[in-house]
Ligand SMILES: Nc1ncnc2c1ncn2[C@@H]1O[C@H](COP(=O)(O)OP(=O)(O)OP(=O)(O)O)[C@@H](O)[C@H]1O
């Protein structure tokens with residue numbers, strides 16, 4: 366079972382959108398997929414057929430009051446299950462900080478389900494808090510969505526140094542699957558071109574040749590209907606880009 | 622002295638961009654302005670002429686080791702000063718949580734400077750953490766940037782209920798100056814139009830008739846050069862929109 370954390374400290378870079386669409390693509394390719402929403406905002410939870418948050422979810426799992434079976438729910442997509450977010454996640458950092466040496470408690474809680482899932486995707490909040498620490502210490506691989514924008518580039522560098530530190534101290538087997546350029550506009554501005562060039566110089570082959578194109582109409586419609594974009598319009602350029610990236614990730618992932 | 626918190630729990634909605642551009646407009650209109658960067662990402666700090674974070678900043682002020690005078694720095698914009706973010710802000714939530722009944726410590730720390738500034742702008746991180754709680758308990762007014770997008774609309778409703786709760790329990794004199802539609806594309810998609818209609822139905826006159834138009838070229842260039850967009854291109858439509866909003870806010874603010 367591969368546990369893939371989707372994280373970038375910067376807000377609004379398409380972490381949730383990438384988690385939901387890649388999860389859908391992996392399931393369509395025959396993998397048994399679980400998405401765990403670790404962000405109290407619950408955007409991943411409301412992107413897969415329901416607009417309500419569940420009564421029990423990832424917070425209850427992490428604080429130890431229930432097991433995976435009690436919080437895991439099927440979605441309308443075959444082979445794609447979800448452990449949703451609940452409002453109590455806003456307090457999870459304090460709960461986790463009080464537990465002694467439980468940095469990778471998420472990995473231990475998910476381990477009994479290794480026979481049920483091939484891929485687990487963790488949607489992280491835009492914060493370097495204790496929940497994110499746990500996700501990065503628990504995962505086997507990490508994907509960093511990042512638009513070619515100056516603020517996001519600052520966030521990418523900070524995120525990179527945090528991941529490097531966690532890999533050195535807490536999770537030596539973690540691999541960085543890559544940096545995914547998102548929200549890439551068709552006619553890129555000069556500053557966006559500069560950031561993209563800088564990203565390729567800094568991270569080389571870790572950046573796929575093509576990122577995910579911006580498509581406001583598709584993604585705002587998909588979010589409004591709680592349906593992943595690649596289900597709503599499978600032939601759209603952005604959907605095809607997610608399919609292509611999903612194929613590349615499945616090929617690259619250590620736990621294939 | 623008016624303390625204006627700029628907050629929305631959702632990430633990437635132009636909190637920092639609005640803080641920096643409104644601060645610049647207020648200063649140009651003759652107000653003495655202070656921006657306090659409360660987000661460890663430090664995007665506001667690197668938007669006003671420097672790309673480096675200072676050695677001491679808002680974290681040191683909040684934890685009580687220095688006063689405003691030691692952390693307040695002028696920017697290249699006349700009458701606009703900045704208390705920058707430092708990396709240690711990532712740990713500020715735990716520090717603040719351990720201080721008994723200090724929910725509005727920020728207000729008390731800024732109070733001695735009431736004679737030096739007319740407007741203080743607080744750029745908040747995309748989180749409902751203890752730092753945000755302090756900013757909302759300390760401010761005299763709050764502005765909520767929010768793009769007409771389904772996820773951001775969810776964030777807006779959650780942000781609204783948090784603000785209502787804090788106003789009831791900790792900060793009865795706080796006013797909500799408004800909800801600022803940001804990243805408003807010229808040709809709005811149907812889902813964006815629906816969200817905008819919903820926002821107007823829910824919040825009525827709290828939403829200005831015109832929001833801030835999206836202008837990727839201008840804002841990515843401005844961020845790359847550490848210059849506010851309304852300085853880089855004062856005649857651009859988005860810059861004029863920030864000027865118009867700044868005028869409306871100055872007229873509406875209780876502490877004029
Ligand atoms: N390729 C795309 N084209 C257009 N809009 C997109 C695209 N990908 C995502 N979006 C939109 O961009 C916004 C930010 O995306 P999303 O919420 O997934 O980011 P995030 O990193 O998860 O945010 P947060 O930091 O708040 O968790 C959303 O409104 C989403 O619908």
Ligand SMILES: Nc1ncnc2c1ncn2[C@@H]1O[C@H](COP(=O)(O)OP(=O)(O)OP(=O)(O)O)[C@@H](O)[C@H]1O
Pocket residue numbers: 374375376377491514515516517631632633634635636637638639660662664745746747803804805833834835836837838840841844859
């Ligand atoms: N009117 C606009 N047109 C185009 N791009 C914009 C506009 N306003 C902001 N941006 C860009 O959108 C991105 C998000 O803006 P910003 O970083 O200010 O949001 P934020 O809410 O402060 O994010 P965070 O939640 O990470 O603190 C940035 O890349 C910024 O340059």
Ligand SMILES: [Mg+2]
Pocket residue numbers: 380381382404408489490
């Ligand atoms: Mg998200």
Ligand SMILES: [Mg+2]
Pocket residue numbers: 636637638660664745746
């Ligand atoms: Mg910001």
